[in-house]
Amino acid sequence: MPMPDIRPLVPEIVMACLAMLVLILDLVVKRKGIIAVITMISAFVVFYALFGGVRGEAFSGMFVSDGYSVFFKIIFLISLVLTTLISVRYIEIEKVNFGEYYSLMLFSTLGMMVMASAGDIIVLYLGLELMALSVYVLAGFFRHDTRSNEASLKYFLLGAFASAFLLYATSMIYGLTGTTNLRAIAQYLATHGIEDNPATMLSVMLFVVAFGFKIAAAPFHMWAPDVYEGAPTSVTAFMSVGPKAAGFAVFGRVFLIAFGNLQINWVGILIPIAILTMAVGNIIAISQTNIKRMLAYSSIAHAGYAMIGLVSGGSEGVASMMNYLFIYAFMNIGAFAVVIMLRTEGFKGENITDYEGLAKSHPLASALMLVFMFSLTGIPPTAGFVGKFYLFLAAVNAGYTWLAVVAVLFSAISAYFYLRIVMFMYMKEPKGEVKLSASSSTGIALAVTATAVLVIGVLPSGVINMARAAVLGF
Amino acid sequence: MDSYLLIPFLPLAAFLINILFGRKLIRDNAHWVSILAVLGSWVVSVITVEGVLHGNTVNRDLYAWISSGGFKVSVGFLIDPLTAVMLVVVTTCSSLIHIYSAGYMHGDKGYYRFFSYLSLFTFSMLMLVMANNFLQLYFGWEAVGLCSYFLIGFWYEKKSASDAGKKAFIVNRFGDFGFGIGVIMIFLTLGTLHYDAVFASVKNLIGQTVTIHLLGVQIDLITFIALLLFCGAVGKSAQLPLHVWLPDAMEGPTPVSALIHAATMVTAGVFMVARCNPIFSLSPVAMNVVAVVGAVTALFAGTIALVQNDIKRIIAYSTVSQLGYMFLACGVGAYTAGVFHLYTHAFFKALLFLCAGSVMHAMAGELDLQKMGGLKKHMPVTYWTMLIASLSIAGVPGFAGFFSKDEILWLAYSGPSPVGKFVWAIGTFVAFLTAFYSFRLIFRVFHGKFRGSHEQEHHLHESPKVMTVPLMLLCVGAVASGWVGVPQLLGGGAHFTEFLKPVLGHLEGEGTRSEEWMVMAISIIAGLSGIGLAAFVYLREGDLAAKIAQNFSFVHRVLWNKYYVDELYDAVIVKPTIWTAKNVIVGVTDGKIIEGVVNGVPRLIGRFSSRLRNIQTGMVQQYAAVMAIGAFFVIAAVLLWQ
C-alpha cells in the first residue's frame, strides 16, 4: 500500500504536534505568558504552513485543502491569535492561569481546521467533535465558578444532542447514497434522481438542525446566550468567532456541494431560519443588561446575516458569507477585548451600566468600543458595513431583494442596542471610578482589530478578492 | 450718471450710516444725516419732476435682479407723470416730517433708530413708486410694510405698540398673499413682469378665463388678476376687511402716523391700482368691486370716527375713510381724481397728524379728547394750521380737499360706472360725516374749557419752531396743492388731470354744466352742514353729545367698538388657529399620532423583547425541546411542502 499523499495535511499535522507540545511544555514552563507566546508562534507557524503548503485532496477526497478551507483556517487562526492576546491578562485576573487553556484552544482550532477541510462526513464529524469537546472544557474553565460550570454543562448537553442529529442525518444519507463523501453524495443524488425523496429531505433537514446549532441559528440558538454569558469572556470571544465560522464552513460545504442540487428545497427552510435568527438576536438583545449576553444575542443576529450569504448561494453568496465572517472576527473580538478590559480584580464589569461615563475616564478604550459598536451595527466607514454590503449585494444578485430589505431593517433595530453602549460611555456621567486592566497584549489585540475594522472599512478590496479567490476552487 | 438714482439711494445711505454708527457715534445728531439725505432726495426729485413736465420720462433697468429660466426681472426705474406726482408727495412730506421729528422725538433713547427707520422708509417708498416692474413694486411694498412694523412698534417695550406693529405686518401679509399670487398670475399669463410689457399685452387676455377646479368656478382671467392685485391694495391701504391694523398703528410716534399711515405708505394701494389701470380698466367687475369696497370703507370708517375719543384714532379712521374715497374714484374709472385726492390728502392729513402730535407734545402724550379743550389760546399756530387742515378735509371751497373731492364726486356721478350713482350718494354722505368729525375734533380740543388735570394745564405750551415751521409749510400745501387741479367749471385748467393723462387716461363726465354745479353744491352743503352740526353739538354749553349717545346707545356702542371687527377676527381667525395649533396639531397629530407611531414602534419592540427573553428560561431541557420542536417544524414543513 503506497504512502498516501499527506502534503495537504501538513498544517493540521503541525498544529496537532504543536498543540501537544504546548501541553507538554506546560509541565516545565512556569511563566504561562511564555505558553501564550508559543501558542501565537504556533499559529503563525501554521499560518506559514498554510500559505506555503500544497493544495489538493488527501485520503481519496476525505480531506480537501482548497481556497475555501484555507480562507476559513485563516479566520480560525486570526481568532486564535487575537483570543490568546486578550486572554493573557484575563486568565491571570481570574486565577485560572493554566497551560491547558492554550492547548485546548489549539486543539479546538485544529478541530475547526479539520472541519473546514472535510471532504467526507466522517472527517467532518471528527473535526467537529474535536472542536466541540475542547470548547466544552474551555467554557467550564473556571472550575469554581458555578456560572462557568453551568455554561459548560448546557453547552455539552445540547452539543451532544445536536451531534446525535448530525449522526442520524449522516446515517440516512449514507443509507440512501452508500457514501459519506460529499462529492460522491452530490453525484449520486444527481444521477439517481432521489432529490425529492422524503428521506433525503429528512436527512438534509437534520443537517440543518445540527449545523444550525453550531452557528446558533434560531430556533437552535438557545444555548448560546447562557453559554456566552457563563463562559470565561475570552472563551466567549473565541466561541463567537471560531466555532461559528467553522459551523458556517461545514454548512457551506455540505449544503452547496453535497446538496447543491437540492438548493431550491433547502433554501425555503433556510430563509425563515435566517429571518428568525436575525429577529430573535436583534430583538432580545435590546432588553439585555449584561454585555456578554447582549453580545451573545448580537452574535446570533450576525449568524442570521451571514446565512443570507448561504441562502443566496453561488460563488458570490459564499464569498459574501466568508467575507462577513472574516470581518466579524475582528469586530467581535475587538468588542470583547474592551469588555475583557473592564474585568479587574474584584470587579466583574459585565453590566452595561458599568460603561457609564467610560469616555471620561478612558477616552481611548471608549473610542475603540465606539468603533466596534458602529462596525457591528454596520455603519460605514467601518468593516461591518462592507461585510453587510457584500451580503446584500449577493442577496439582491440572487433575487432575494426582499430578504435584504428585512435584513437592513433588522440591522437598523440592532443600532439601538449597540448605540446604547456608546450612549452609556459618552452621554452619561460616571457613577464610580472604573479601572481598566490594560496590558500590552490586549493593547496589541485592540490595535490590530481596530485597524482592521477601519482599514477594511475603507479599503475592502483585498479581503473581497481573497474571499472570491477562495471560492473559485470550491 | 443718472441723477434720479440718488432719489432712493440717498435715504438708503442715511439709513446705513445711522444704523451702523448711530448708537455709539452719531447719537443725537442722527437727524442731520437723515434730513440732509431726504432734502437731497427732494431736490433731485424736483429736478426730475421738472424733467418729466418737459416730457423726459425714464424707464431703465439697473441690473437683472432674478433670472431663472424664462423668468427674468430687473431692478429698474420708471419715472412717468404718475411717479412724478408720488415723488413730490413722498419727498416733500418726508422732508417736512423729518424736520418735525427732530423736535418731536428729541430726547428719545431710540433717536438714531427712529431716524434710520425713517430713512429706510423713505428709501422703500421711493423704490415702490419708482419701480418699473411688479416684483420691485412688491419689494417696495413689503419694505414699507417692514418700516411700518418697525415704527409702529418703535416703543417696543409697550405691549400694545409691539402688538400693533405685528398686527400691521401680518394683516398686510394677508393682502400680500393675494397680491403675490396676482403677480405670479401676470407672469404666467403674460410671461413678463415689466409694466410696459404687461400693460401693452394685457389686452390679449380678454376673453380668457381661469377655472378654479375644486370650487367649480370659472372667472374671467383679467378680473381674477385684477382682484388679486386689489387684495394687496386692500391690505396696504387699510380697506375693508383688512382695515383693522391702521387704527392700531397709531401706537407709533405721531410723525410716523403722519408720514406712513396718512401721507404715503397707505396710499400705495391707490397708487398701485392707478398704476395698473390698464388691467383694471379691462375688467368692469373688478372696477365695481374697487368702487364699492372704497365707498363702503369710506362710510364704515367715517361712522366709527364719529364717536371715538382718541384724537389720533379719529384721524386714523378719517384716513381709512379718505382712502376709501380714493378707491371709489379709481373704481369708477377716475384714476386721476383718485391720485389727485391722494396728492391733496397727503398734505392735509399729514398736517392733521402733525398737529395732533403737537397737541400731544403739549399734553405730555395725552390723546383723549375728553381731557382737552380750550387749547386755542395756548397753542395758536397749531390751532390755525389744524383748522385749515380740517377745512381742507371738510371740502370747504378754495382749500385743496375741495377740489379733489369734488372731482371724485362729479366723476362718480357722471361717469359710466354702473355703481357710480350709488357710490356718489355714499361719498356725499361721507363728506358730511368727514366735516362733522373733523370739526368735532377741532371744537373739542381747541374750544371750550380745559378738562384735563392741573399739571397738564400748567404744562401746556406751543411746540418749538422746528415743529411749527413744518406745520406752516404743510399748511401751504393743504391749501394750495389743490390749485393745480382747479376744474374747468371754476375756470381752472385742470392741469393735474392733463399731466397724468398719458398714464392714467382721462374720464370725461357726461353731464350738463348745471348738473356739475349741482353736484358741487351738494358736496359743499354736505361739508358745511357737517361743520355746522359739529358746532351746534359741541360749541354750545350742555351735554348734547352725551344725550344723543344715550338715546342711541346700541348704535353708539357698535360704533364705539368699531363694529366689533377686531373681536370677530380674534374669535374667527386668531383664537381658532392658535387653539388648533396647540390642541390639535401639536397635541394630537404631532404629539399623539406621529410621535405615537415613532415612539410606539420602538417601545413595542422593546416590550416584545422583554417578553421574548422569557423564552430563555435557563432550563436545558426546554432549550432542547425548542430545538426538537424546531426540528419537527423544519422537517414537517419540508415534507408537507413536497
Add this chain to the structure above:
Amino acid sequence: MIPLNWYLWLSAVVFIVGVAGFLTRRNIIIMFMSIELMLNAVNISLVSFSSFLNDMRGEVLVFFVIAVAASEAAIGLGIIIALFRNRATARVDEVNEMRG
C-alpha cells in the same frame, strides 16, 4: 434475512426514545445516557446500512462514533463532577442561574 426496514425502524424508535428521555429526565446522568442511546440508534442504522450496502464506511464511522462517545463521556462526566462539587446537585432543572 431480516429486512433492512426493521433495523431502520428499530433505529428510529431507539433514537426517539433517546430524544424523549433527554427531554423528560431531570437527572443529568440519565440525560447523558439518553444521548448515548441516540448515538447507539445511529450506530444500529449505520451498521445495518453498511451490511446492506456491502460497504465498509458505515462500520468505520461506527467505530469513530464509539470512540468519540467515549471521550465525550469522559468530558461530560468531568463537567458533571465539577458542577456537583460547586452545586451539590445533579438535577438539571436546578441549573438555571443564567436565563433571559
Add this chain to the structure above:
Amino acid sequence: MPIENSLGFPVLSTLIFLPVVGAAIILLISRKQESLIKSVALLTSIAAFLLSIPLFTDFDKSTHLMQFVEKRQWIPSWNIMYSLGVDGISVLFVLLSTLVTILCVLISWNAVKTKMKEFYISLLILEGAMIGVFCSLDFFLFYIFWEAMLIPMYLLIGVWGGPNRVYAAIKFFLYTLVGSVLMLVGIIVLYFYGGRTFDILQLATRNYPYELQFWLFWAFFAAFAVKVPMFPMHTWLPDAHTEAPTAGSVVLAAVLIKMGAYGFLRFSIPLFPEAARAMTVPMMVLSVIAIIYGAIVCLAQTDLKRLIAYSSVSHMGFVTLGIFAMNVQGLEGGILQMLNHGVVTGALFLSVGVIYERTHSREISDYGGVATVLPIYAAFFMVFTLASIGLPGLNGFVGEFLIILGGFTASKWAGAFAATGIIIGAAYMLWLYQRVFFLQTNQKVAGLHDMNMREIITLVPMIVLVFWIGIYPNTFLSFMHPSVQHLLERVYSGGQGATYAGQIAGLIK
C-alpha cells in the same frame, strides 16, 4: 463626460480630508491644551474654507458637466470608483459646509467646556463627511459619507446637547438609519439593473422599467424624506435641533437636512425620471402639508429652538415643493432656498446659541426686552427673522418666490396653499421676536452683555449672504442654470410614465 479639473490639484479630496487631518492633529494634542485644540480646529476650518473658494471662482458656469473631477479605482471587485466632482447643484453646498463649520467652531469657542477634544474632532470629521456627500459621484462612496455623518452627529447631539439629549440623539440616529438602509437596498438593486456600476452619472443615463423606478423611488424617498424632513417623517427634527448644542443645531439646519433635498435632485429625479414625474402629486401634497403644518405647529411652541426647528419643516416644505414642481423656477428656487434656509436657519440657531450661552434657557417666556439689553444682537436677529419670513430684498424672498412661481405653474393649488405658509410664517416669527426682544425687560436677561467681537464675526458672514442673495441672487442662480436645464431635459425625455403623470397633472391644475 465630465470635464477636467481646472485647478491642477485634487481640490475636492483635499477638502474632504483636510478636516480629517485636522481632527487627527487634534487627537494628538494633549487634552489640557484647550486653546491649542480650538486654534487647530479654527485654522483647519478656515483653511478648508479658503480652499473651497476656488470652487466658487473657477467654476465654469456654462456647463452642466461635473467639474473638479477626480476618478480613481477604489474597489475594483465591485466596480467602485473613488469619484468626486461638483456641478451647479452641489457646488454651493460644499461652500456652505465649509463656511458653516468655521462659524460652528467660533460659536462653540466658549460654549463647549467638556470633552473639548472630542467635540472638535467630531465637528471636523462631520465637515469632511458633509463635503463628501455633496461631492461623491459614486453611490458607494456617497453612501459611506452619508452614513458616516451620522456618527459624529450622534455624538454631537448626545454628548454636548441639552437635558433630553440622549433621547434626541437616538431618535435622530434610528430615524435616519431606517430611511438610509432602505436606500442602501435600492442602491444595490440599481447596481444590478444599471449594469453593475455605482457610477451615478452612468446610472443616470440609463432607462429603467417604470415598475423598478417606482419601487426605487420610494426606497430612496425613505432616506431623503426623513432627512429633509418631509411630513410626516419630521418629528426627529425638533428633538434633534432642540437638544443639540448650538454647533450641532447649526450644522443640522444648515447642511444636514439639505442633503435630503440634494438627494432628490441628484438621485431620485435623474435616476427615476418617470417615477418622479408620476409621483409629483403626492410629493407636492406632502410638501404643502409640511409648509402649513410646520408653520402652524410653530404657533404653539414655547421653546425657542423648537420653534425654529419646526420652521425648518415649513421651509423645507418649500424646497421640496420647488423640486417636485419640476420646472426651472421651482427647481432653481428650491436649490436657492436650500442655500437660503441653510444661511438663515443656521444663522438663527447661531443667534440662539449666543443668547443661550448667557441665559441657559430656551424657554421663550424667560425672555423679553432683549432688544433693550442687547441691541446689536437684536438687530442681527431681526435681519434673520426677516429673511426667514421672506422679506423681499433678503434671501428668503427670492427662493420662496421662485418656488411659489414654480409650484403655481405646476399646480395652482399647491402654489396658493404654499403661499399661505408665508402668512403664518410672518405670524410666528414676529410673535417670537416680540416675545423675546420686545416688551418689558425680563429680569432673567437684565444685565447681560451684548455680543462680543467673536460673536459678531460669526454672524456677519451670514448677514452678508442674506443681503447678497436677496439683492443679487443671480450670482448664485447662474451656477444652477445649466445643471437644472440638464436635469429637466432628463426628466422630460419621455417614457411610459409620462402619460400617467400628464393625466394627474391635468387633474389638479
